Amino acid sequence: xxxxxTVTRFxxxxxxxxxxxxxxxxxxxxxxxxxxxxxxxTLWWSxxxxxxxxxxxxxxxxxxxLRRPRRDFDQQRIETTHxxxxxxxxxxxxxxxxxTILTIVILFVxxxxxSVVGKQNSEFSTAPNQLTVQxxxxxxxWQIEYLNSDPSQVLVTxxxxxVPVGRPVQIRGLSNDVIHSFWVPNLNGKRDLIPxxxxxxxxxxDHAGEFRGQCAEFCGLQHAHMAVWVIAEPEDKFLAWYKAQxxxxxxxxxxxxxxxxxxxxxxxxxxxxxIQGTPASGQNGPDLTHFGSRRGIAANTLPNTTGNLxxxxxDPQSVKPGNHMATVPVSSTxxxxxxxxxxxxx
Amino acid sequence: MTATQDIYPxxxxxxxxxxxxxxxxxxxxxxxxxxxxxxxQAIGMRYIVTAFVMxxxxxxxxxxxxxxxxxxxxxxxxxxxxxxxxxxxxxxMMFLFAVPMMEGMAIYLIPLMCGTxxxxxxxxxxxxxxxxxxxxxxxxxxxxxxxxxxVGWFAYPPLSGPQYTPGKSTDYxxxxxxxxxxxxxxxxxxxxxxxxxxxxxxMSLNRMPLYVWSILTQSWMxxxxxxxxxxxxxxxxxDRTVATQFxxxxxxxxxxxxxxxxxxxxxxEVYIIFIPxxxxxxxxxxxxxxxxxxxxxxxxxxQIANGFIAFGLWVxxxxxxxxxQIGEAYFTASSMMIAITSGVQIFCWIATLWSGKPRLxxxxxxxxxxxxxxxxxxxxxxxxxxxxxxxxVHDTFFVVAHFHYVLIGGxxxxxxxxxxxxxxxxxxxxxxxxxxxxxxxxxxxxxxxTFFPMHILGLKGMPRRIYxxxxxxxxxxxxxxxxxxxxxxxxxxxxxxxxxxxxRKFGAIAGNNPWNADSLEWAAASPAPNYNFxxxxxxxxxxxxxxxxxxxxxxxxTRTDRREVLVTTLMDxxxxxxxxxxxxxxxxxxxxxxxxxxxxxxxxxxxxxxxGTIISALALIGWFWPKRPLDPAHD
Numbered sequence: 017x018x019x020x021x022t023v024t025r026f027x028x029x030x031x032x033x034x035x036x037x038x039x040x041x042x043x044x045x046x047x048x049x050x051x052x053x054x055x056x057x058t059l060w061w062s063x064x065x066x067x068x069x070x071x072x073x074x075x076x077x078x079x080x081x082l083r084r085p086r087r088d089f090d091q092q093r094i095e096t097t098h099x100x101x102x103x104x105x106x107x108x109x110x111x112x113x114x115x116t117i118l119t120i121v122i123l124f125v126x127x128x129x130x131s132v133v134g135k136q137n138s139e140f141s142t143a144p145n146q147l148t149v150q151x152x153x154x155x156x157x158w159q160i161e162y163l164n165s166d167p168s169q170v171l172v173t174x175x176x177x178x179v180p181v182g183r184p185v186q187i188r189g190l191s192n193d194v195i196h197s198f199w200v201p202n203l204n205g206k207r208d209l210i211p212x213x214x215x216x217x218x219x220x221x222d223h224a225g226e227f228r229g230q231c232a233e234f235c236g237l238q239h240a241h242m243a244v245w246v247i248a249e250p251e252d253k254f255l256a257w258y259k260a261q262x263x264x265x266x267x268x269x270x271x272x273x274x275x276x277x278x279x280x281x282x283x284x285x286x287x288x289x290x291i292q293g294t295p296a297s298g299q300n301g302p303d304l305t306h307f308g309s310r311r312g313i314a315a316n317t318l319p320n321t322t323g324n325l326x327x328x329x330x331d332p333q334s335v336k337p338g339n340h341m342a343t344v345p346v347s348s349t350x351x352x353x354x355x356x357x358x359x360x361x362x
Numbered sequence: 363m364t365a366t367q368d369i370y371p372x373x374x375x376x377x378x379x380x381x382x383x384x385x386x387x388x389x390x391x392x393x394x395x396x397x398x399x400x401x402x403q404a405i406g407m408r409y410i411v412t413a414f415v416m417x418x419x420x421x422x423x424x425x426x427x428x429x430x431x432x433x434x435x436x437x438x439x440x441x442x443x444x445x446x447x448x449x450x451x452x453x454x455m456m457f458l459f460a461v462p463m464m465e466g467m468a469i470y471l472i473p474l475m476c477g478t479x480x481x482x483x484x485x486x487x488x489x490x491x492x493x494x495x496x497x498x499x500x501x502x503x504x505x506x507x508x509x510x511x512x513v514g515w516f517a518y519p520p521l522s523g524p525q526y527t528p529g530k531s532t533d534y535x536x537x538x539x540x541x542x543x544x545x546x547x548x549x550x551x552x553x554x555x556x557x558x559x560x561x562x563x564x565m566s567l568n569r570m571p572l573y574v575w576s577i578l579t580q581s582w583m584x585x586x587x588x589x590x591x592x593x594x595x596x597x598x599x600x601d602r603t604v605a606t607q608f609x610x611x612x613x614x615x616x617x618x619x620x621x622x623x624x625x626x627x628x629x630x631e632v633y634i635i636f637i638p639x640x641x642x643x644x645x646x647x648x649x650x651x652x653x654x655x656x657x658x659x660x661x662x663x664x665q666i667a668n669g670f671i672a673f674g675l676w677v678x679x680x681x682x683x684x685x686x687q688i689g690e691a692y693f694t695a696s697s698m699m700i701a702i703t704s705g706v707q708i709f710c711w712i713a714t715l716w717s718g719k720p721r722l723x724x725x726x727x728x729x730x731x732x733x734x735x736x737x738x739x740x741x742x743x744x745x746x747x748x749x750x751x752x753x754x755v756h757d758t759f760f761v762v763a764h765f766h767y768v769l770i771g772g773x774x775x776x777x778x779x780x781x782x783x784x785x786x787x788x789x790x791x792x793x794x795x796x797x798x799x800x801x802x803x804x805x806x807x808x809x810x811x812t813f814f815p816m817h818i819l820g821l822k823g824m825p826r827r828i829y830x831x832x833x834x835x836x837x838x839x840x841x842x843x844x845x846x847x848x849x850x851x852x853x854x855x856x857x858x859x860x861x862x863x864x865x866r867k868f869g870a871i872a873g874n875n876p877w878n879a880d881s882l883e884w885a886a887a888s889p890a891p892n893y894n895f896x897x898x899x900x901x902x903x904x905x906x907x908x909x910x911x912x913x914x915x916x917x918x919x920t921r922t923d924r925r926e927v928l929v930t931t932l933m934d935x936x937x938x939x940x941x942x943x944x945x946x947x948x949x950x951x952x953x954x955x956x957x958x959x960x961x962x963x964x965x966x967x968x969x970x971x972x973x974g975t976i977i978s979a980l981a982l983i984g985w986f987w988p989k990r991p992l993d994p995a996h997d
Binding site: 043044045046053055056059060063067070071074075077078080081082094095097098099100104105108109111112115116119120123126127129130131133134135137138155189193194195197199201204205206207208210211212213215216217228230231232233234235236237238239240337338 | 705733750
């Protein structure tokens with residue numbers, strides 16, 4: 017095999033570095049972690065190089081129009097008649113025709129390649145070991161529901177999806193209010209979540225890892241703060257997680273936590289949030305049964321730490337202005353137990 | 363020697379005729395008179411100036427956005443303000459700058475290029491301008507009373523519906539659309555009539571300059587595209603104000619229906635903006651390369667094909683809504699077809715420059731800048747046409763980069779080229795070339811610095827329309843570059859303004875045809891008088907001013923004591939009959955005010971539609987009231 021010229025390899029390396037290198041890669045279309053995103057990535061680089069070469073050729077030709085002197089036609093003629101010779105014109109016409117035909121051929125190839133990848137990425141409808149996850153968009157958080165024909169195996173959580181490595185996962189998209197778009201670029205392209213419709217998409221992780229996604233369709237004030245984590249883990253770890261998540265909430269084990277639970281149940285929290293195993297069963301906000309096990313607060317606006325949680329409960333509007341969580345006047349003596357209780361819901 | 367004699371040496375010098383012509387085409391005096399102007403130069407320039415002010419407003423909004431995104435977790439603008447600003451920016455640039463600017467240039471240039479004295483319906487022309495102006499004032503009245511729209515320039519329901527965006531801001535937005543659509547339809551109708559029926563004798567269709575072809579294509583596109591957006595905005599507005607159920611899913615409506623109708627307009631809209639710009643490029647290339655265009659027929663066909671294909675690819679804005687495979691394949695193919703027709707035109711310009719004698723003027727520099735930027739934007743467009751790739755980069759900064767490359771590269775760079783090219787015809791003076799060159803390079807550098815990094819940001823996962831981002835996303839550096847670029851663009855805009863005002867006062871006197879260009883507008887004096895030509899030109903070639911001076915012909919025998927023009931046949935432009943254009947009138951303004959009362963009032967109370975219709979009908983009766991005596995000479 018012949019080695020590509022050094023310059024080409026250097027350019028390729030530089031482009032790869034700029035696009036895939038150095039910085040944050042957990043929300044990137046050019047750092048694929050699954051077959052769907054992988055095919056798109058390959059298609060992207062094919063387009064990139066092909067179109068890049070075309071761009072450079074066109075630019076060189078454009079700049080060459082400025083060169084002096086010309087030998088291939090009569091300058092004098094232009095000045096007097098504003099016409100080039102008939103041979104020059106017919107030669108240029110032939111070149112234009114050739115370039116146009118070449119354009120058509122290249123585009124045809126690109127159309128076929130795109131359609132093949134598009135078809136492959138939606139071909140999973142019969143996967144035997146598939147997992148179906150229903151993602152429901154809300155202003156501004158994601159409700160996650162693992163569907164199962166056995167109602168006792170249905171799992172409800174929020175803003176975080178765990179998937180087993182190597183298993184195809186069908187994302188069933190719905191929306192409770194406006195249009196959102198579910199997009200985890202390391203795994204696949206985006207899919208809109210549209211009220212009154214159901215959309216579907218497939219994702220699959222090839223290796224364990226954490227992949228960030230973000231709402232991609234403008235959905236109002238806090239469109240910027242609507243993130244989701246997809247956590248891919250080995251099958252056994254996933255099953256263990258799943259099993260733990262199906263359990264009702266952990267009972268408060270210290271007096272402080274018991275007080276926290278009372279605080280939660282006595283304040284307005286219960287109108288919107290559910291904690292399985294307690295009387296709290298509100299449906300307007302994220303399910304908090306295993307809140308302590310999740311990595312983020314407020315659709316992953318903040319990392320889930322005690323300090324962040326206290327700040328969020330005290331003044332949600334300053335963290336995420338305009339969001340739908342009510343500012344509940346929790347007294348300072350109640351705050352600490354409440355935070356402790358919520359953090360204990362592993 | 364009159365101005366015309368420079369170009370037409372055999373013109374008879376009948377001072378009396380010319381004086382009478384000037385008298386017939388004189389503008390009425392006073393404020394009241396100023397509001398009654400109907401000449402195409404005055405109306406065209408009003409469009410251009412108003413749209414330029416809108417460009418500055420949209421640019422200021424862009425700077426505010428770029429300032430907010432300069433670094434992560436910036437607190438300069440809150441989410442509410444940021445959403446208002448990006449919505450107003452998009453709306454202003456698309457509806458209030460780009461389309462009206464292209465229309466204004468066409469209103470100014472088309473009658474000159476076609477060799478006639480005015481557009482076909484001068485009063486309708488004035489009415490169209492007033493409607494546009496009132497649309498501008500209506501939207502910005504909302505902006506300055508803290509009711510700026512904040513649901514995006516596309517206003518997808520249900521976010522834009524009554525449940526999620528109460529208040530009046532979206533109503534202002536939706537009704538502003540109606541204003542600009544009425545205006546655009548007026549302009550399209552009168553330009554089509556002017557181009558098809560008022561060309562100089564001998565200017566058969568195959569001798570029309572490409573710019574005239576581009577405006578003909580664009581005007582037809584406006585006529586077919588605008589009704590769709592009127593429908594979309596009316597659905598939205600009636601869902602909001604009178605609780606209909608067209609696109610509101612809570613009431614059983616279909617939000618995707620809105621998207622289909624919006625983009626059935628929205629995609630052609632982009633071509634409505636950039637097809638006239640392609641016409642600018644053709645005019646500039648021919649004049650500054652000093653040679654006839656290669657592939658005239660291919661270019662005309664490509665342009666018309668562009669116009670048709672534009673209506674068949676709207677769904678590529680909706681690939682993420684989960685379409686069936688077959689639909690995806692169809693719309694991928696139709697979207698990529700645009701690359702063929704655009705490619706043909708690029709190849710023809712490069713070939714023309716290649717075999718011509720290009721003078722690297724500022725106008726031509728902008729054309730070279732256009733080719734560089736537009737080709738890159740076109741290639742990223744091919745990427746967006748591919749469904750799998752689009753699903754990754756759709757609604758990210760990659761798309762923001764793409765459409766600024768095609769709209770700024772494809773429309774604004776040619777527009778600035780056109781300003782440098784036609785400024786002498788507008789004002790009688792040349793723009794400063796040295797400052798022009800600096801102006802070009804500043805804009806070119808600033809543009810690429812702003813928008814090139816956005817491609818990478820999109821691939822690195824940055825969605826559009828987010829007001830902030832957290833530092834660990836790693837988007838800081840590229841955003842800072844983009845923000846610096848935006849300020850460089852603003853500086854470039856400032857240089858242009860300086861050049862504009864300086865050149866208007868101190869620029870070199872231009873003469874009729876400073877570029878030794880080929881088309882008829884350069885036969886008129888600079889600046890063009892209200893009547894354009896002392897004697898209407900007749901045409902024997904596709905490049906009428908490049909035929910030897912002694913072979914150039916003109917029309918004599920038309921009356922000069924009234925606003926008379928020639929109507930010619932559609933295909934061959936044979937003189938058909940003489941046609942008298944109406945005198946200036948205040949009625950278009952009065953009619954526009956009455957229609958505005960109806961449109962603007964209906965946002966607050968449905969009854970205004972009724973009252974507005976009644977007073978508009980009265981205004982139209984006044985407008986068309988026959989004057990006595992019925993001798994058309996006095997009308």
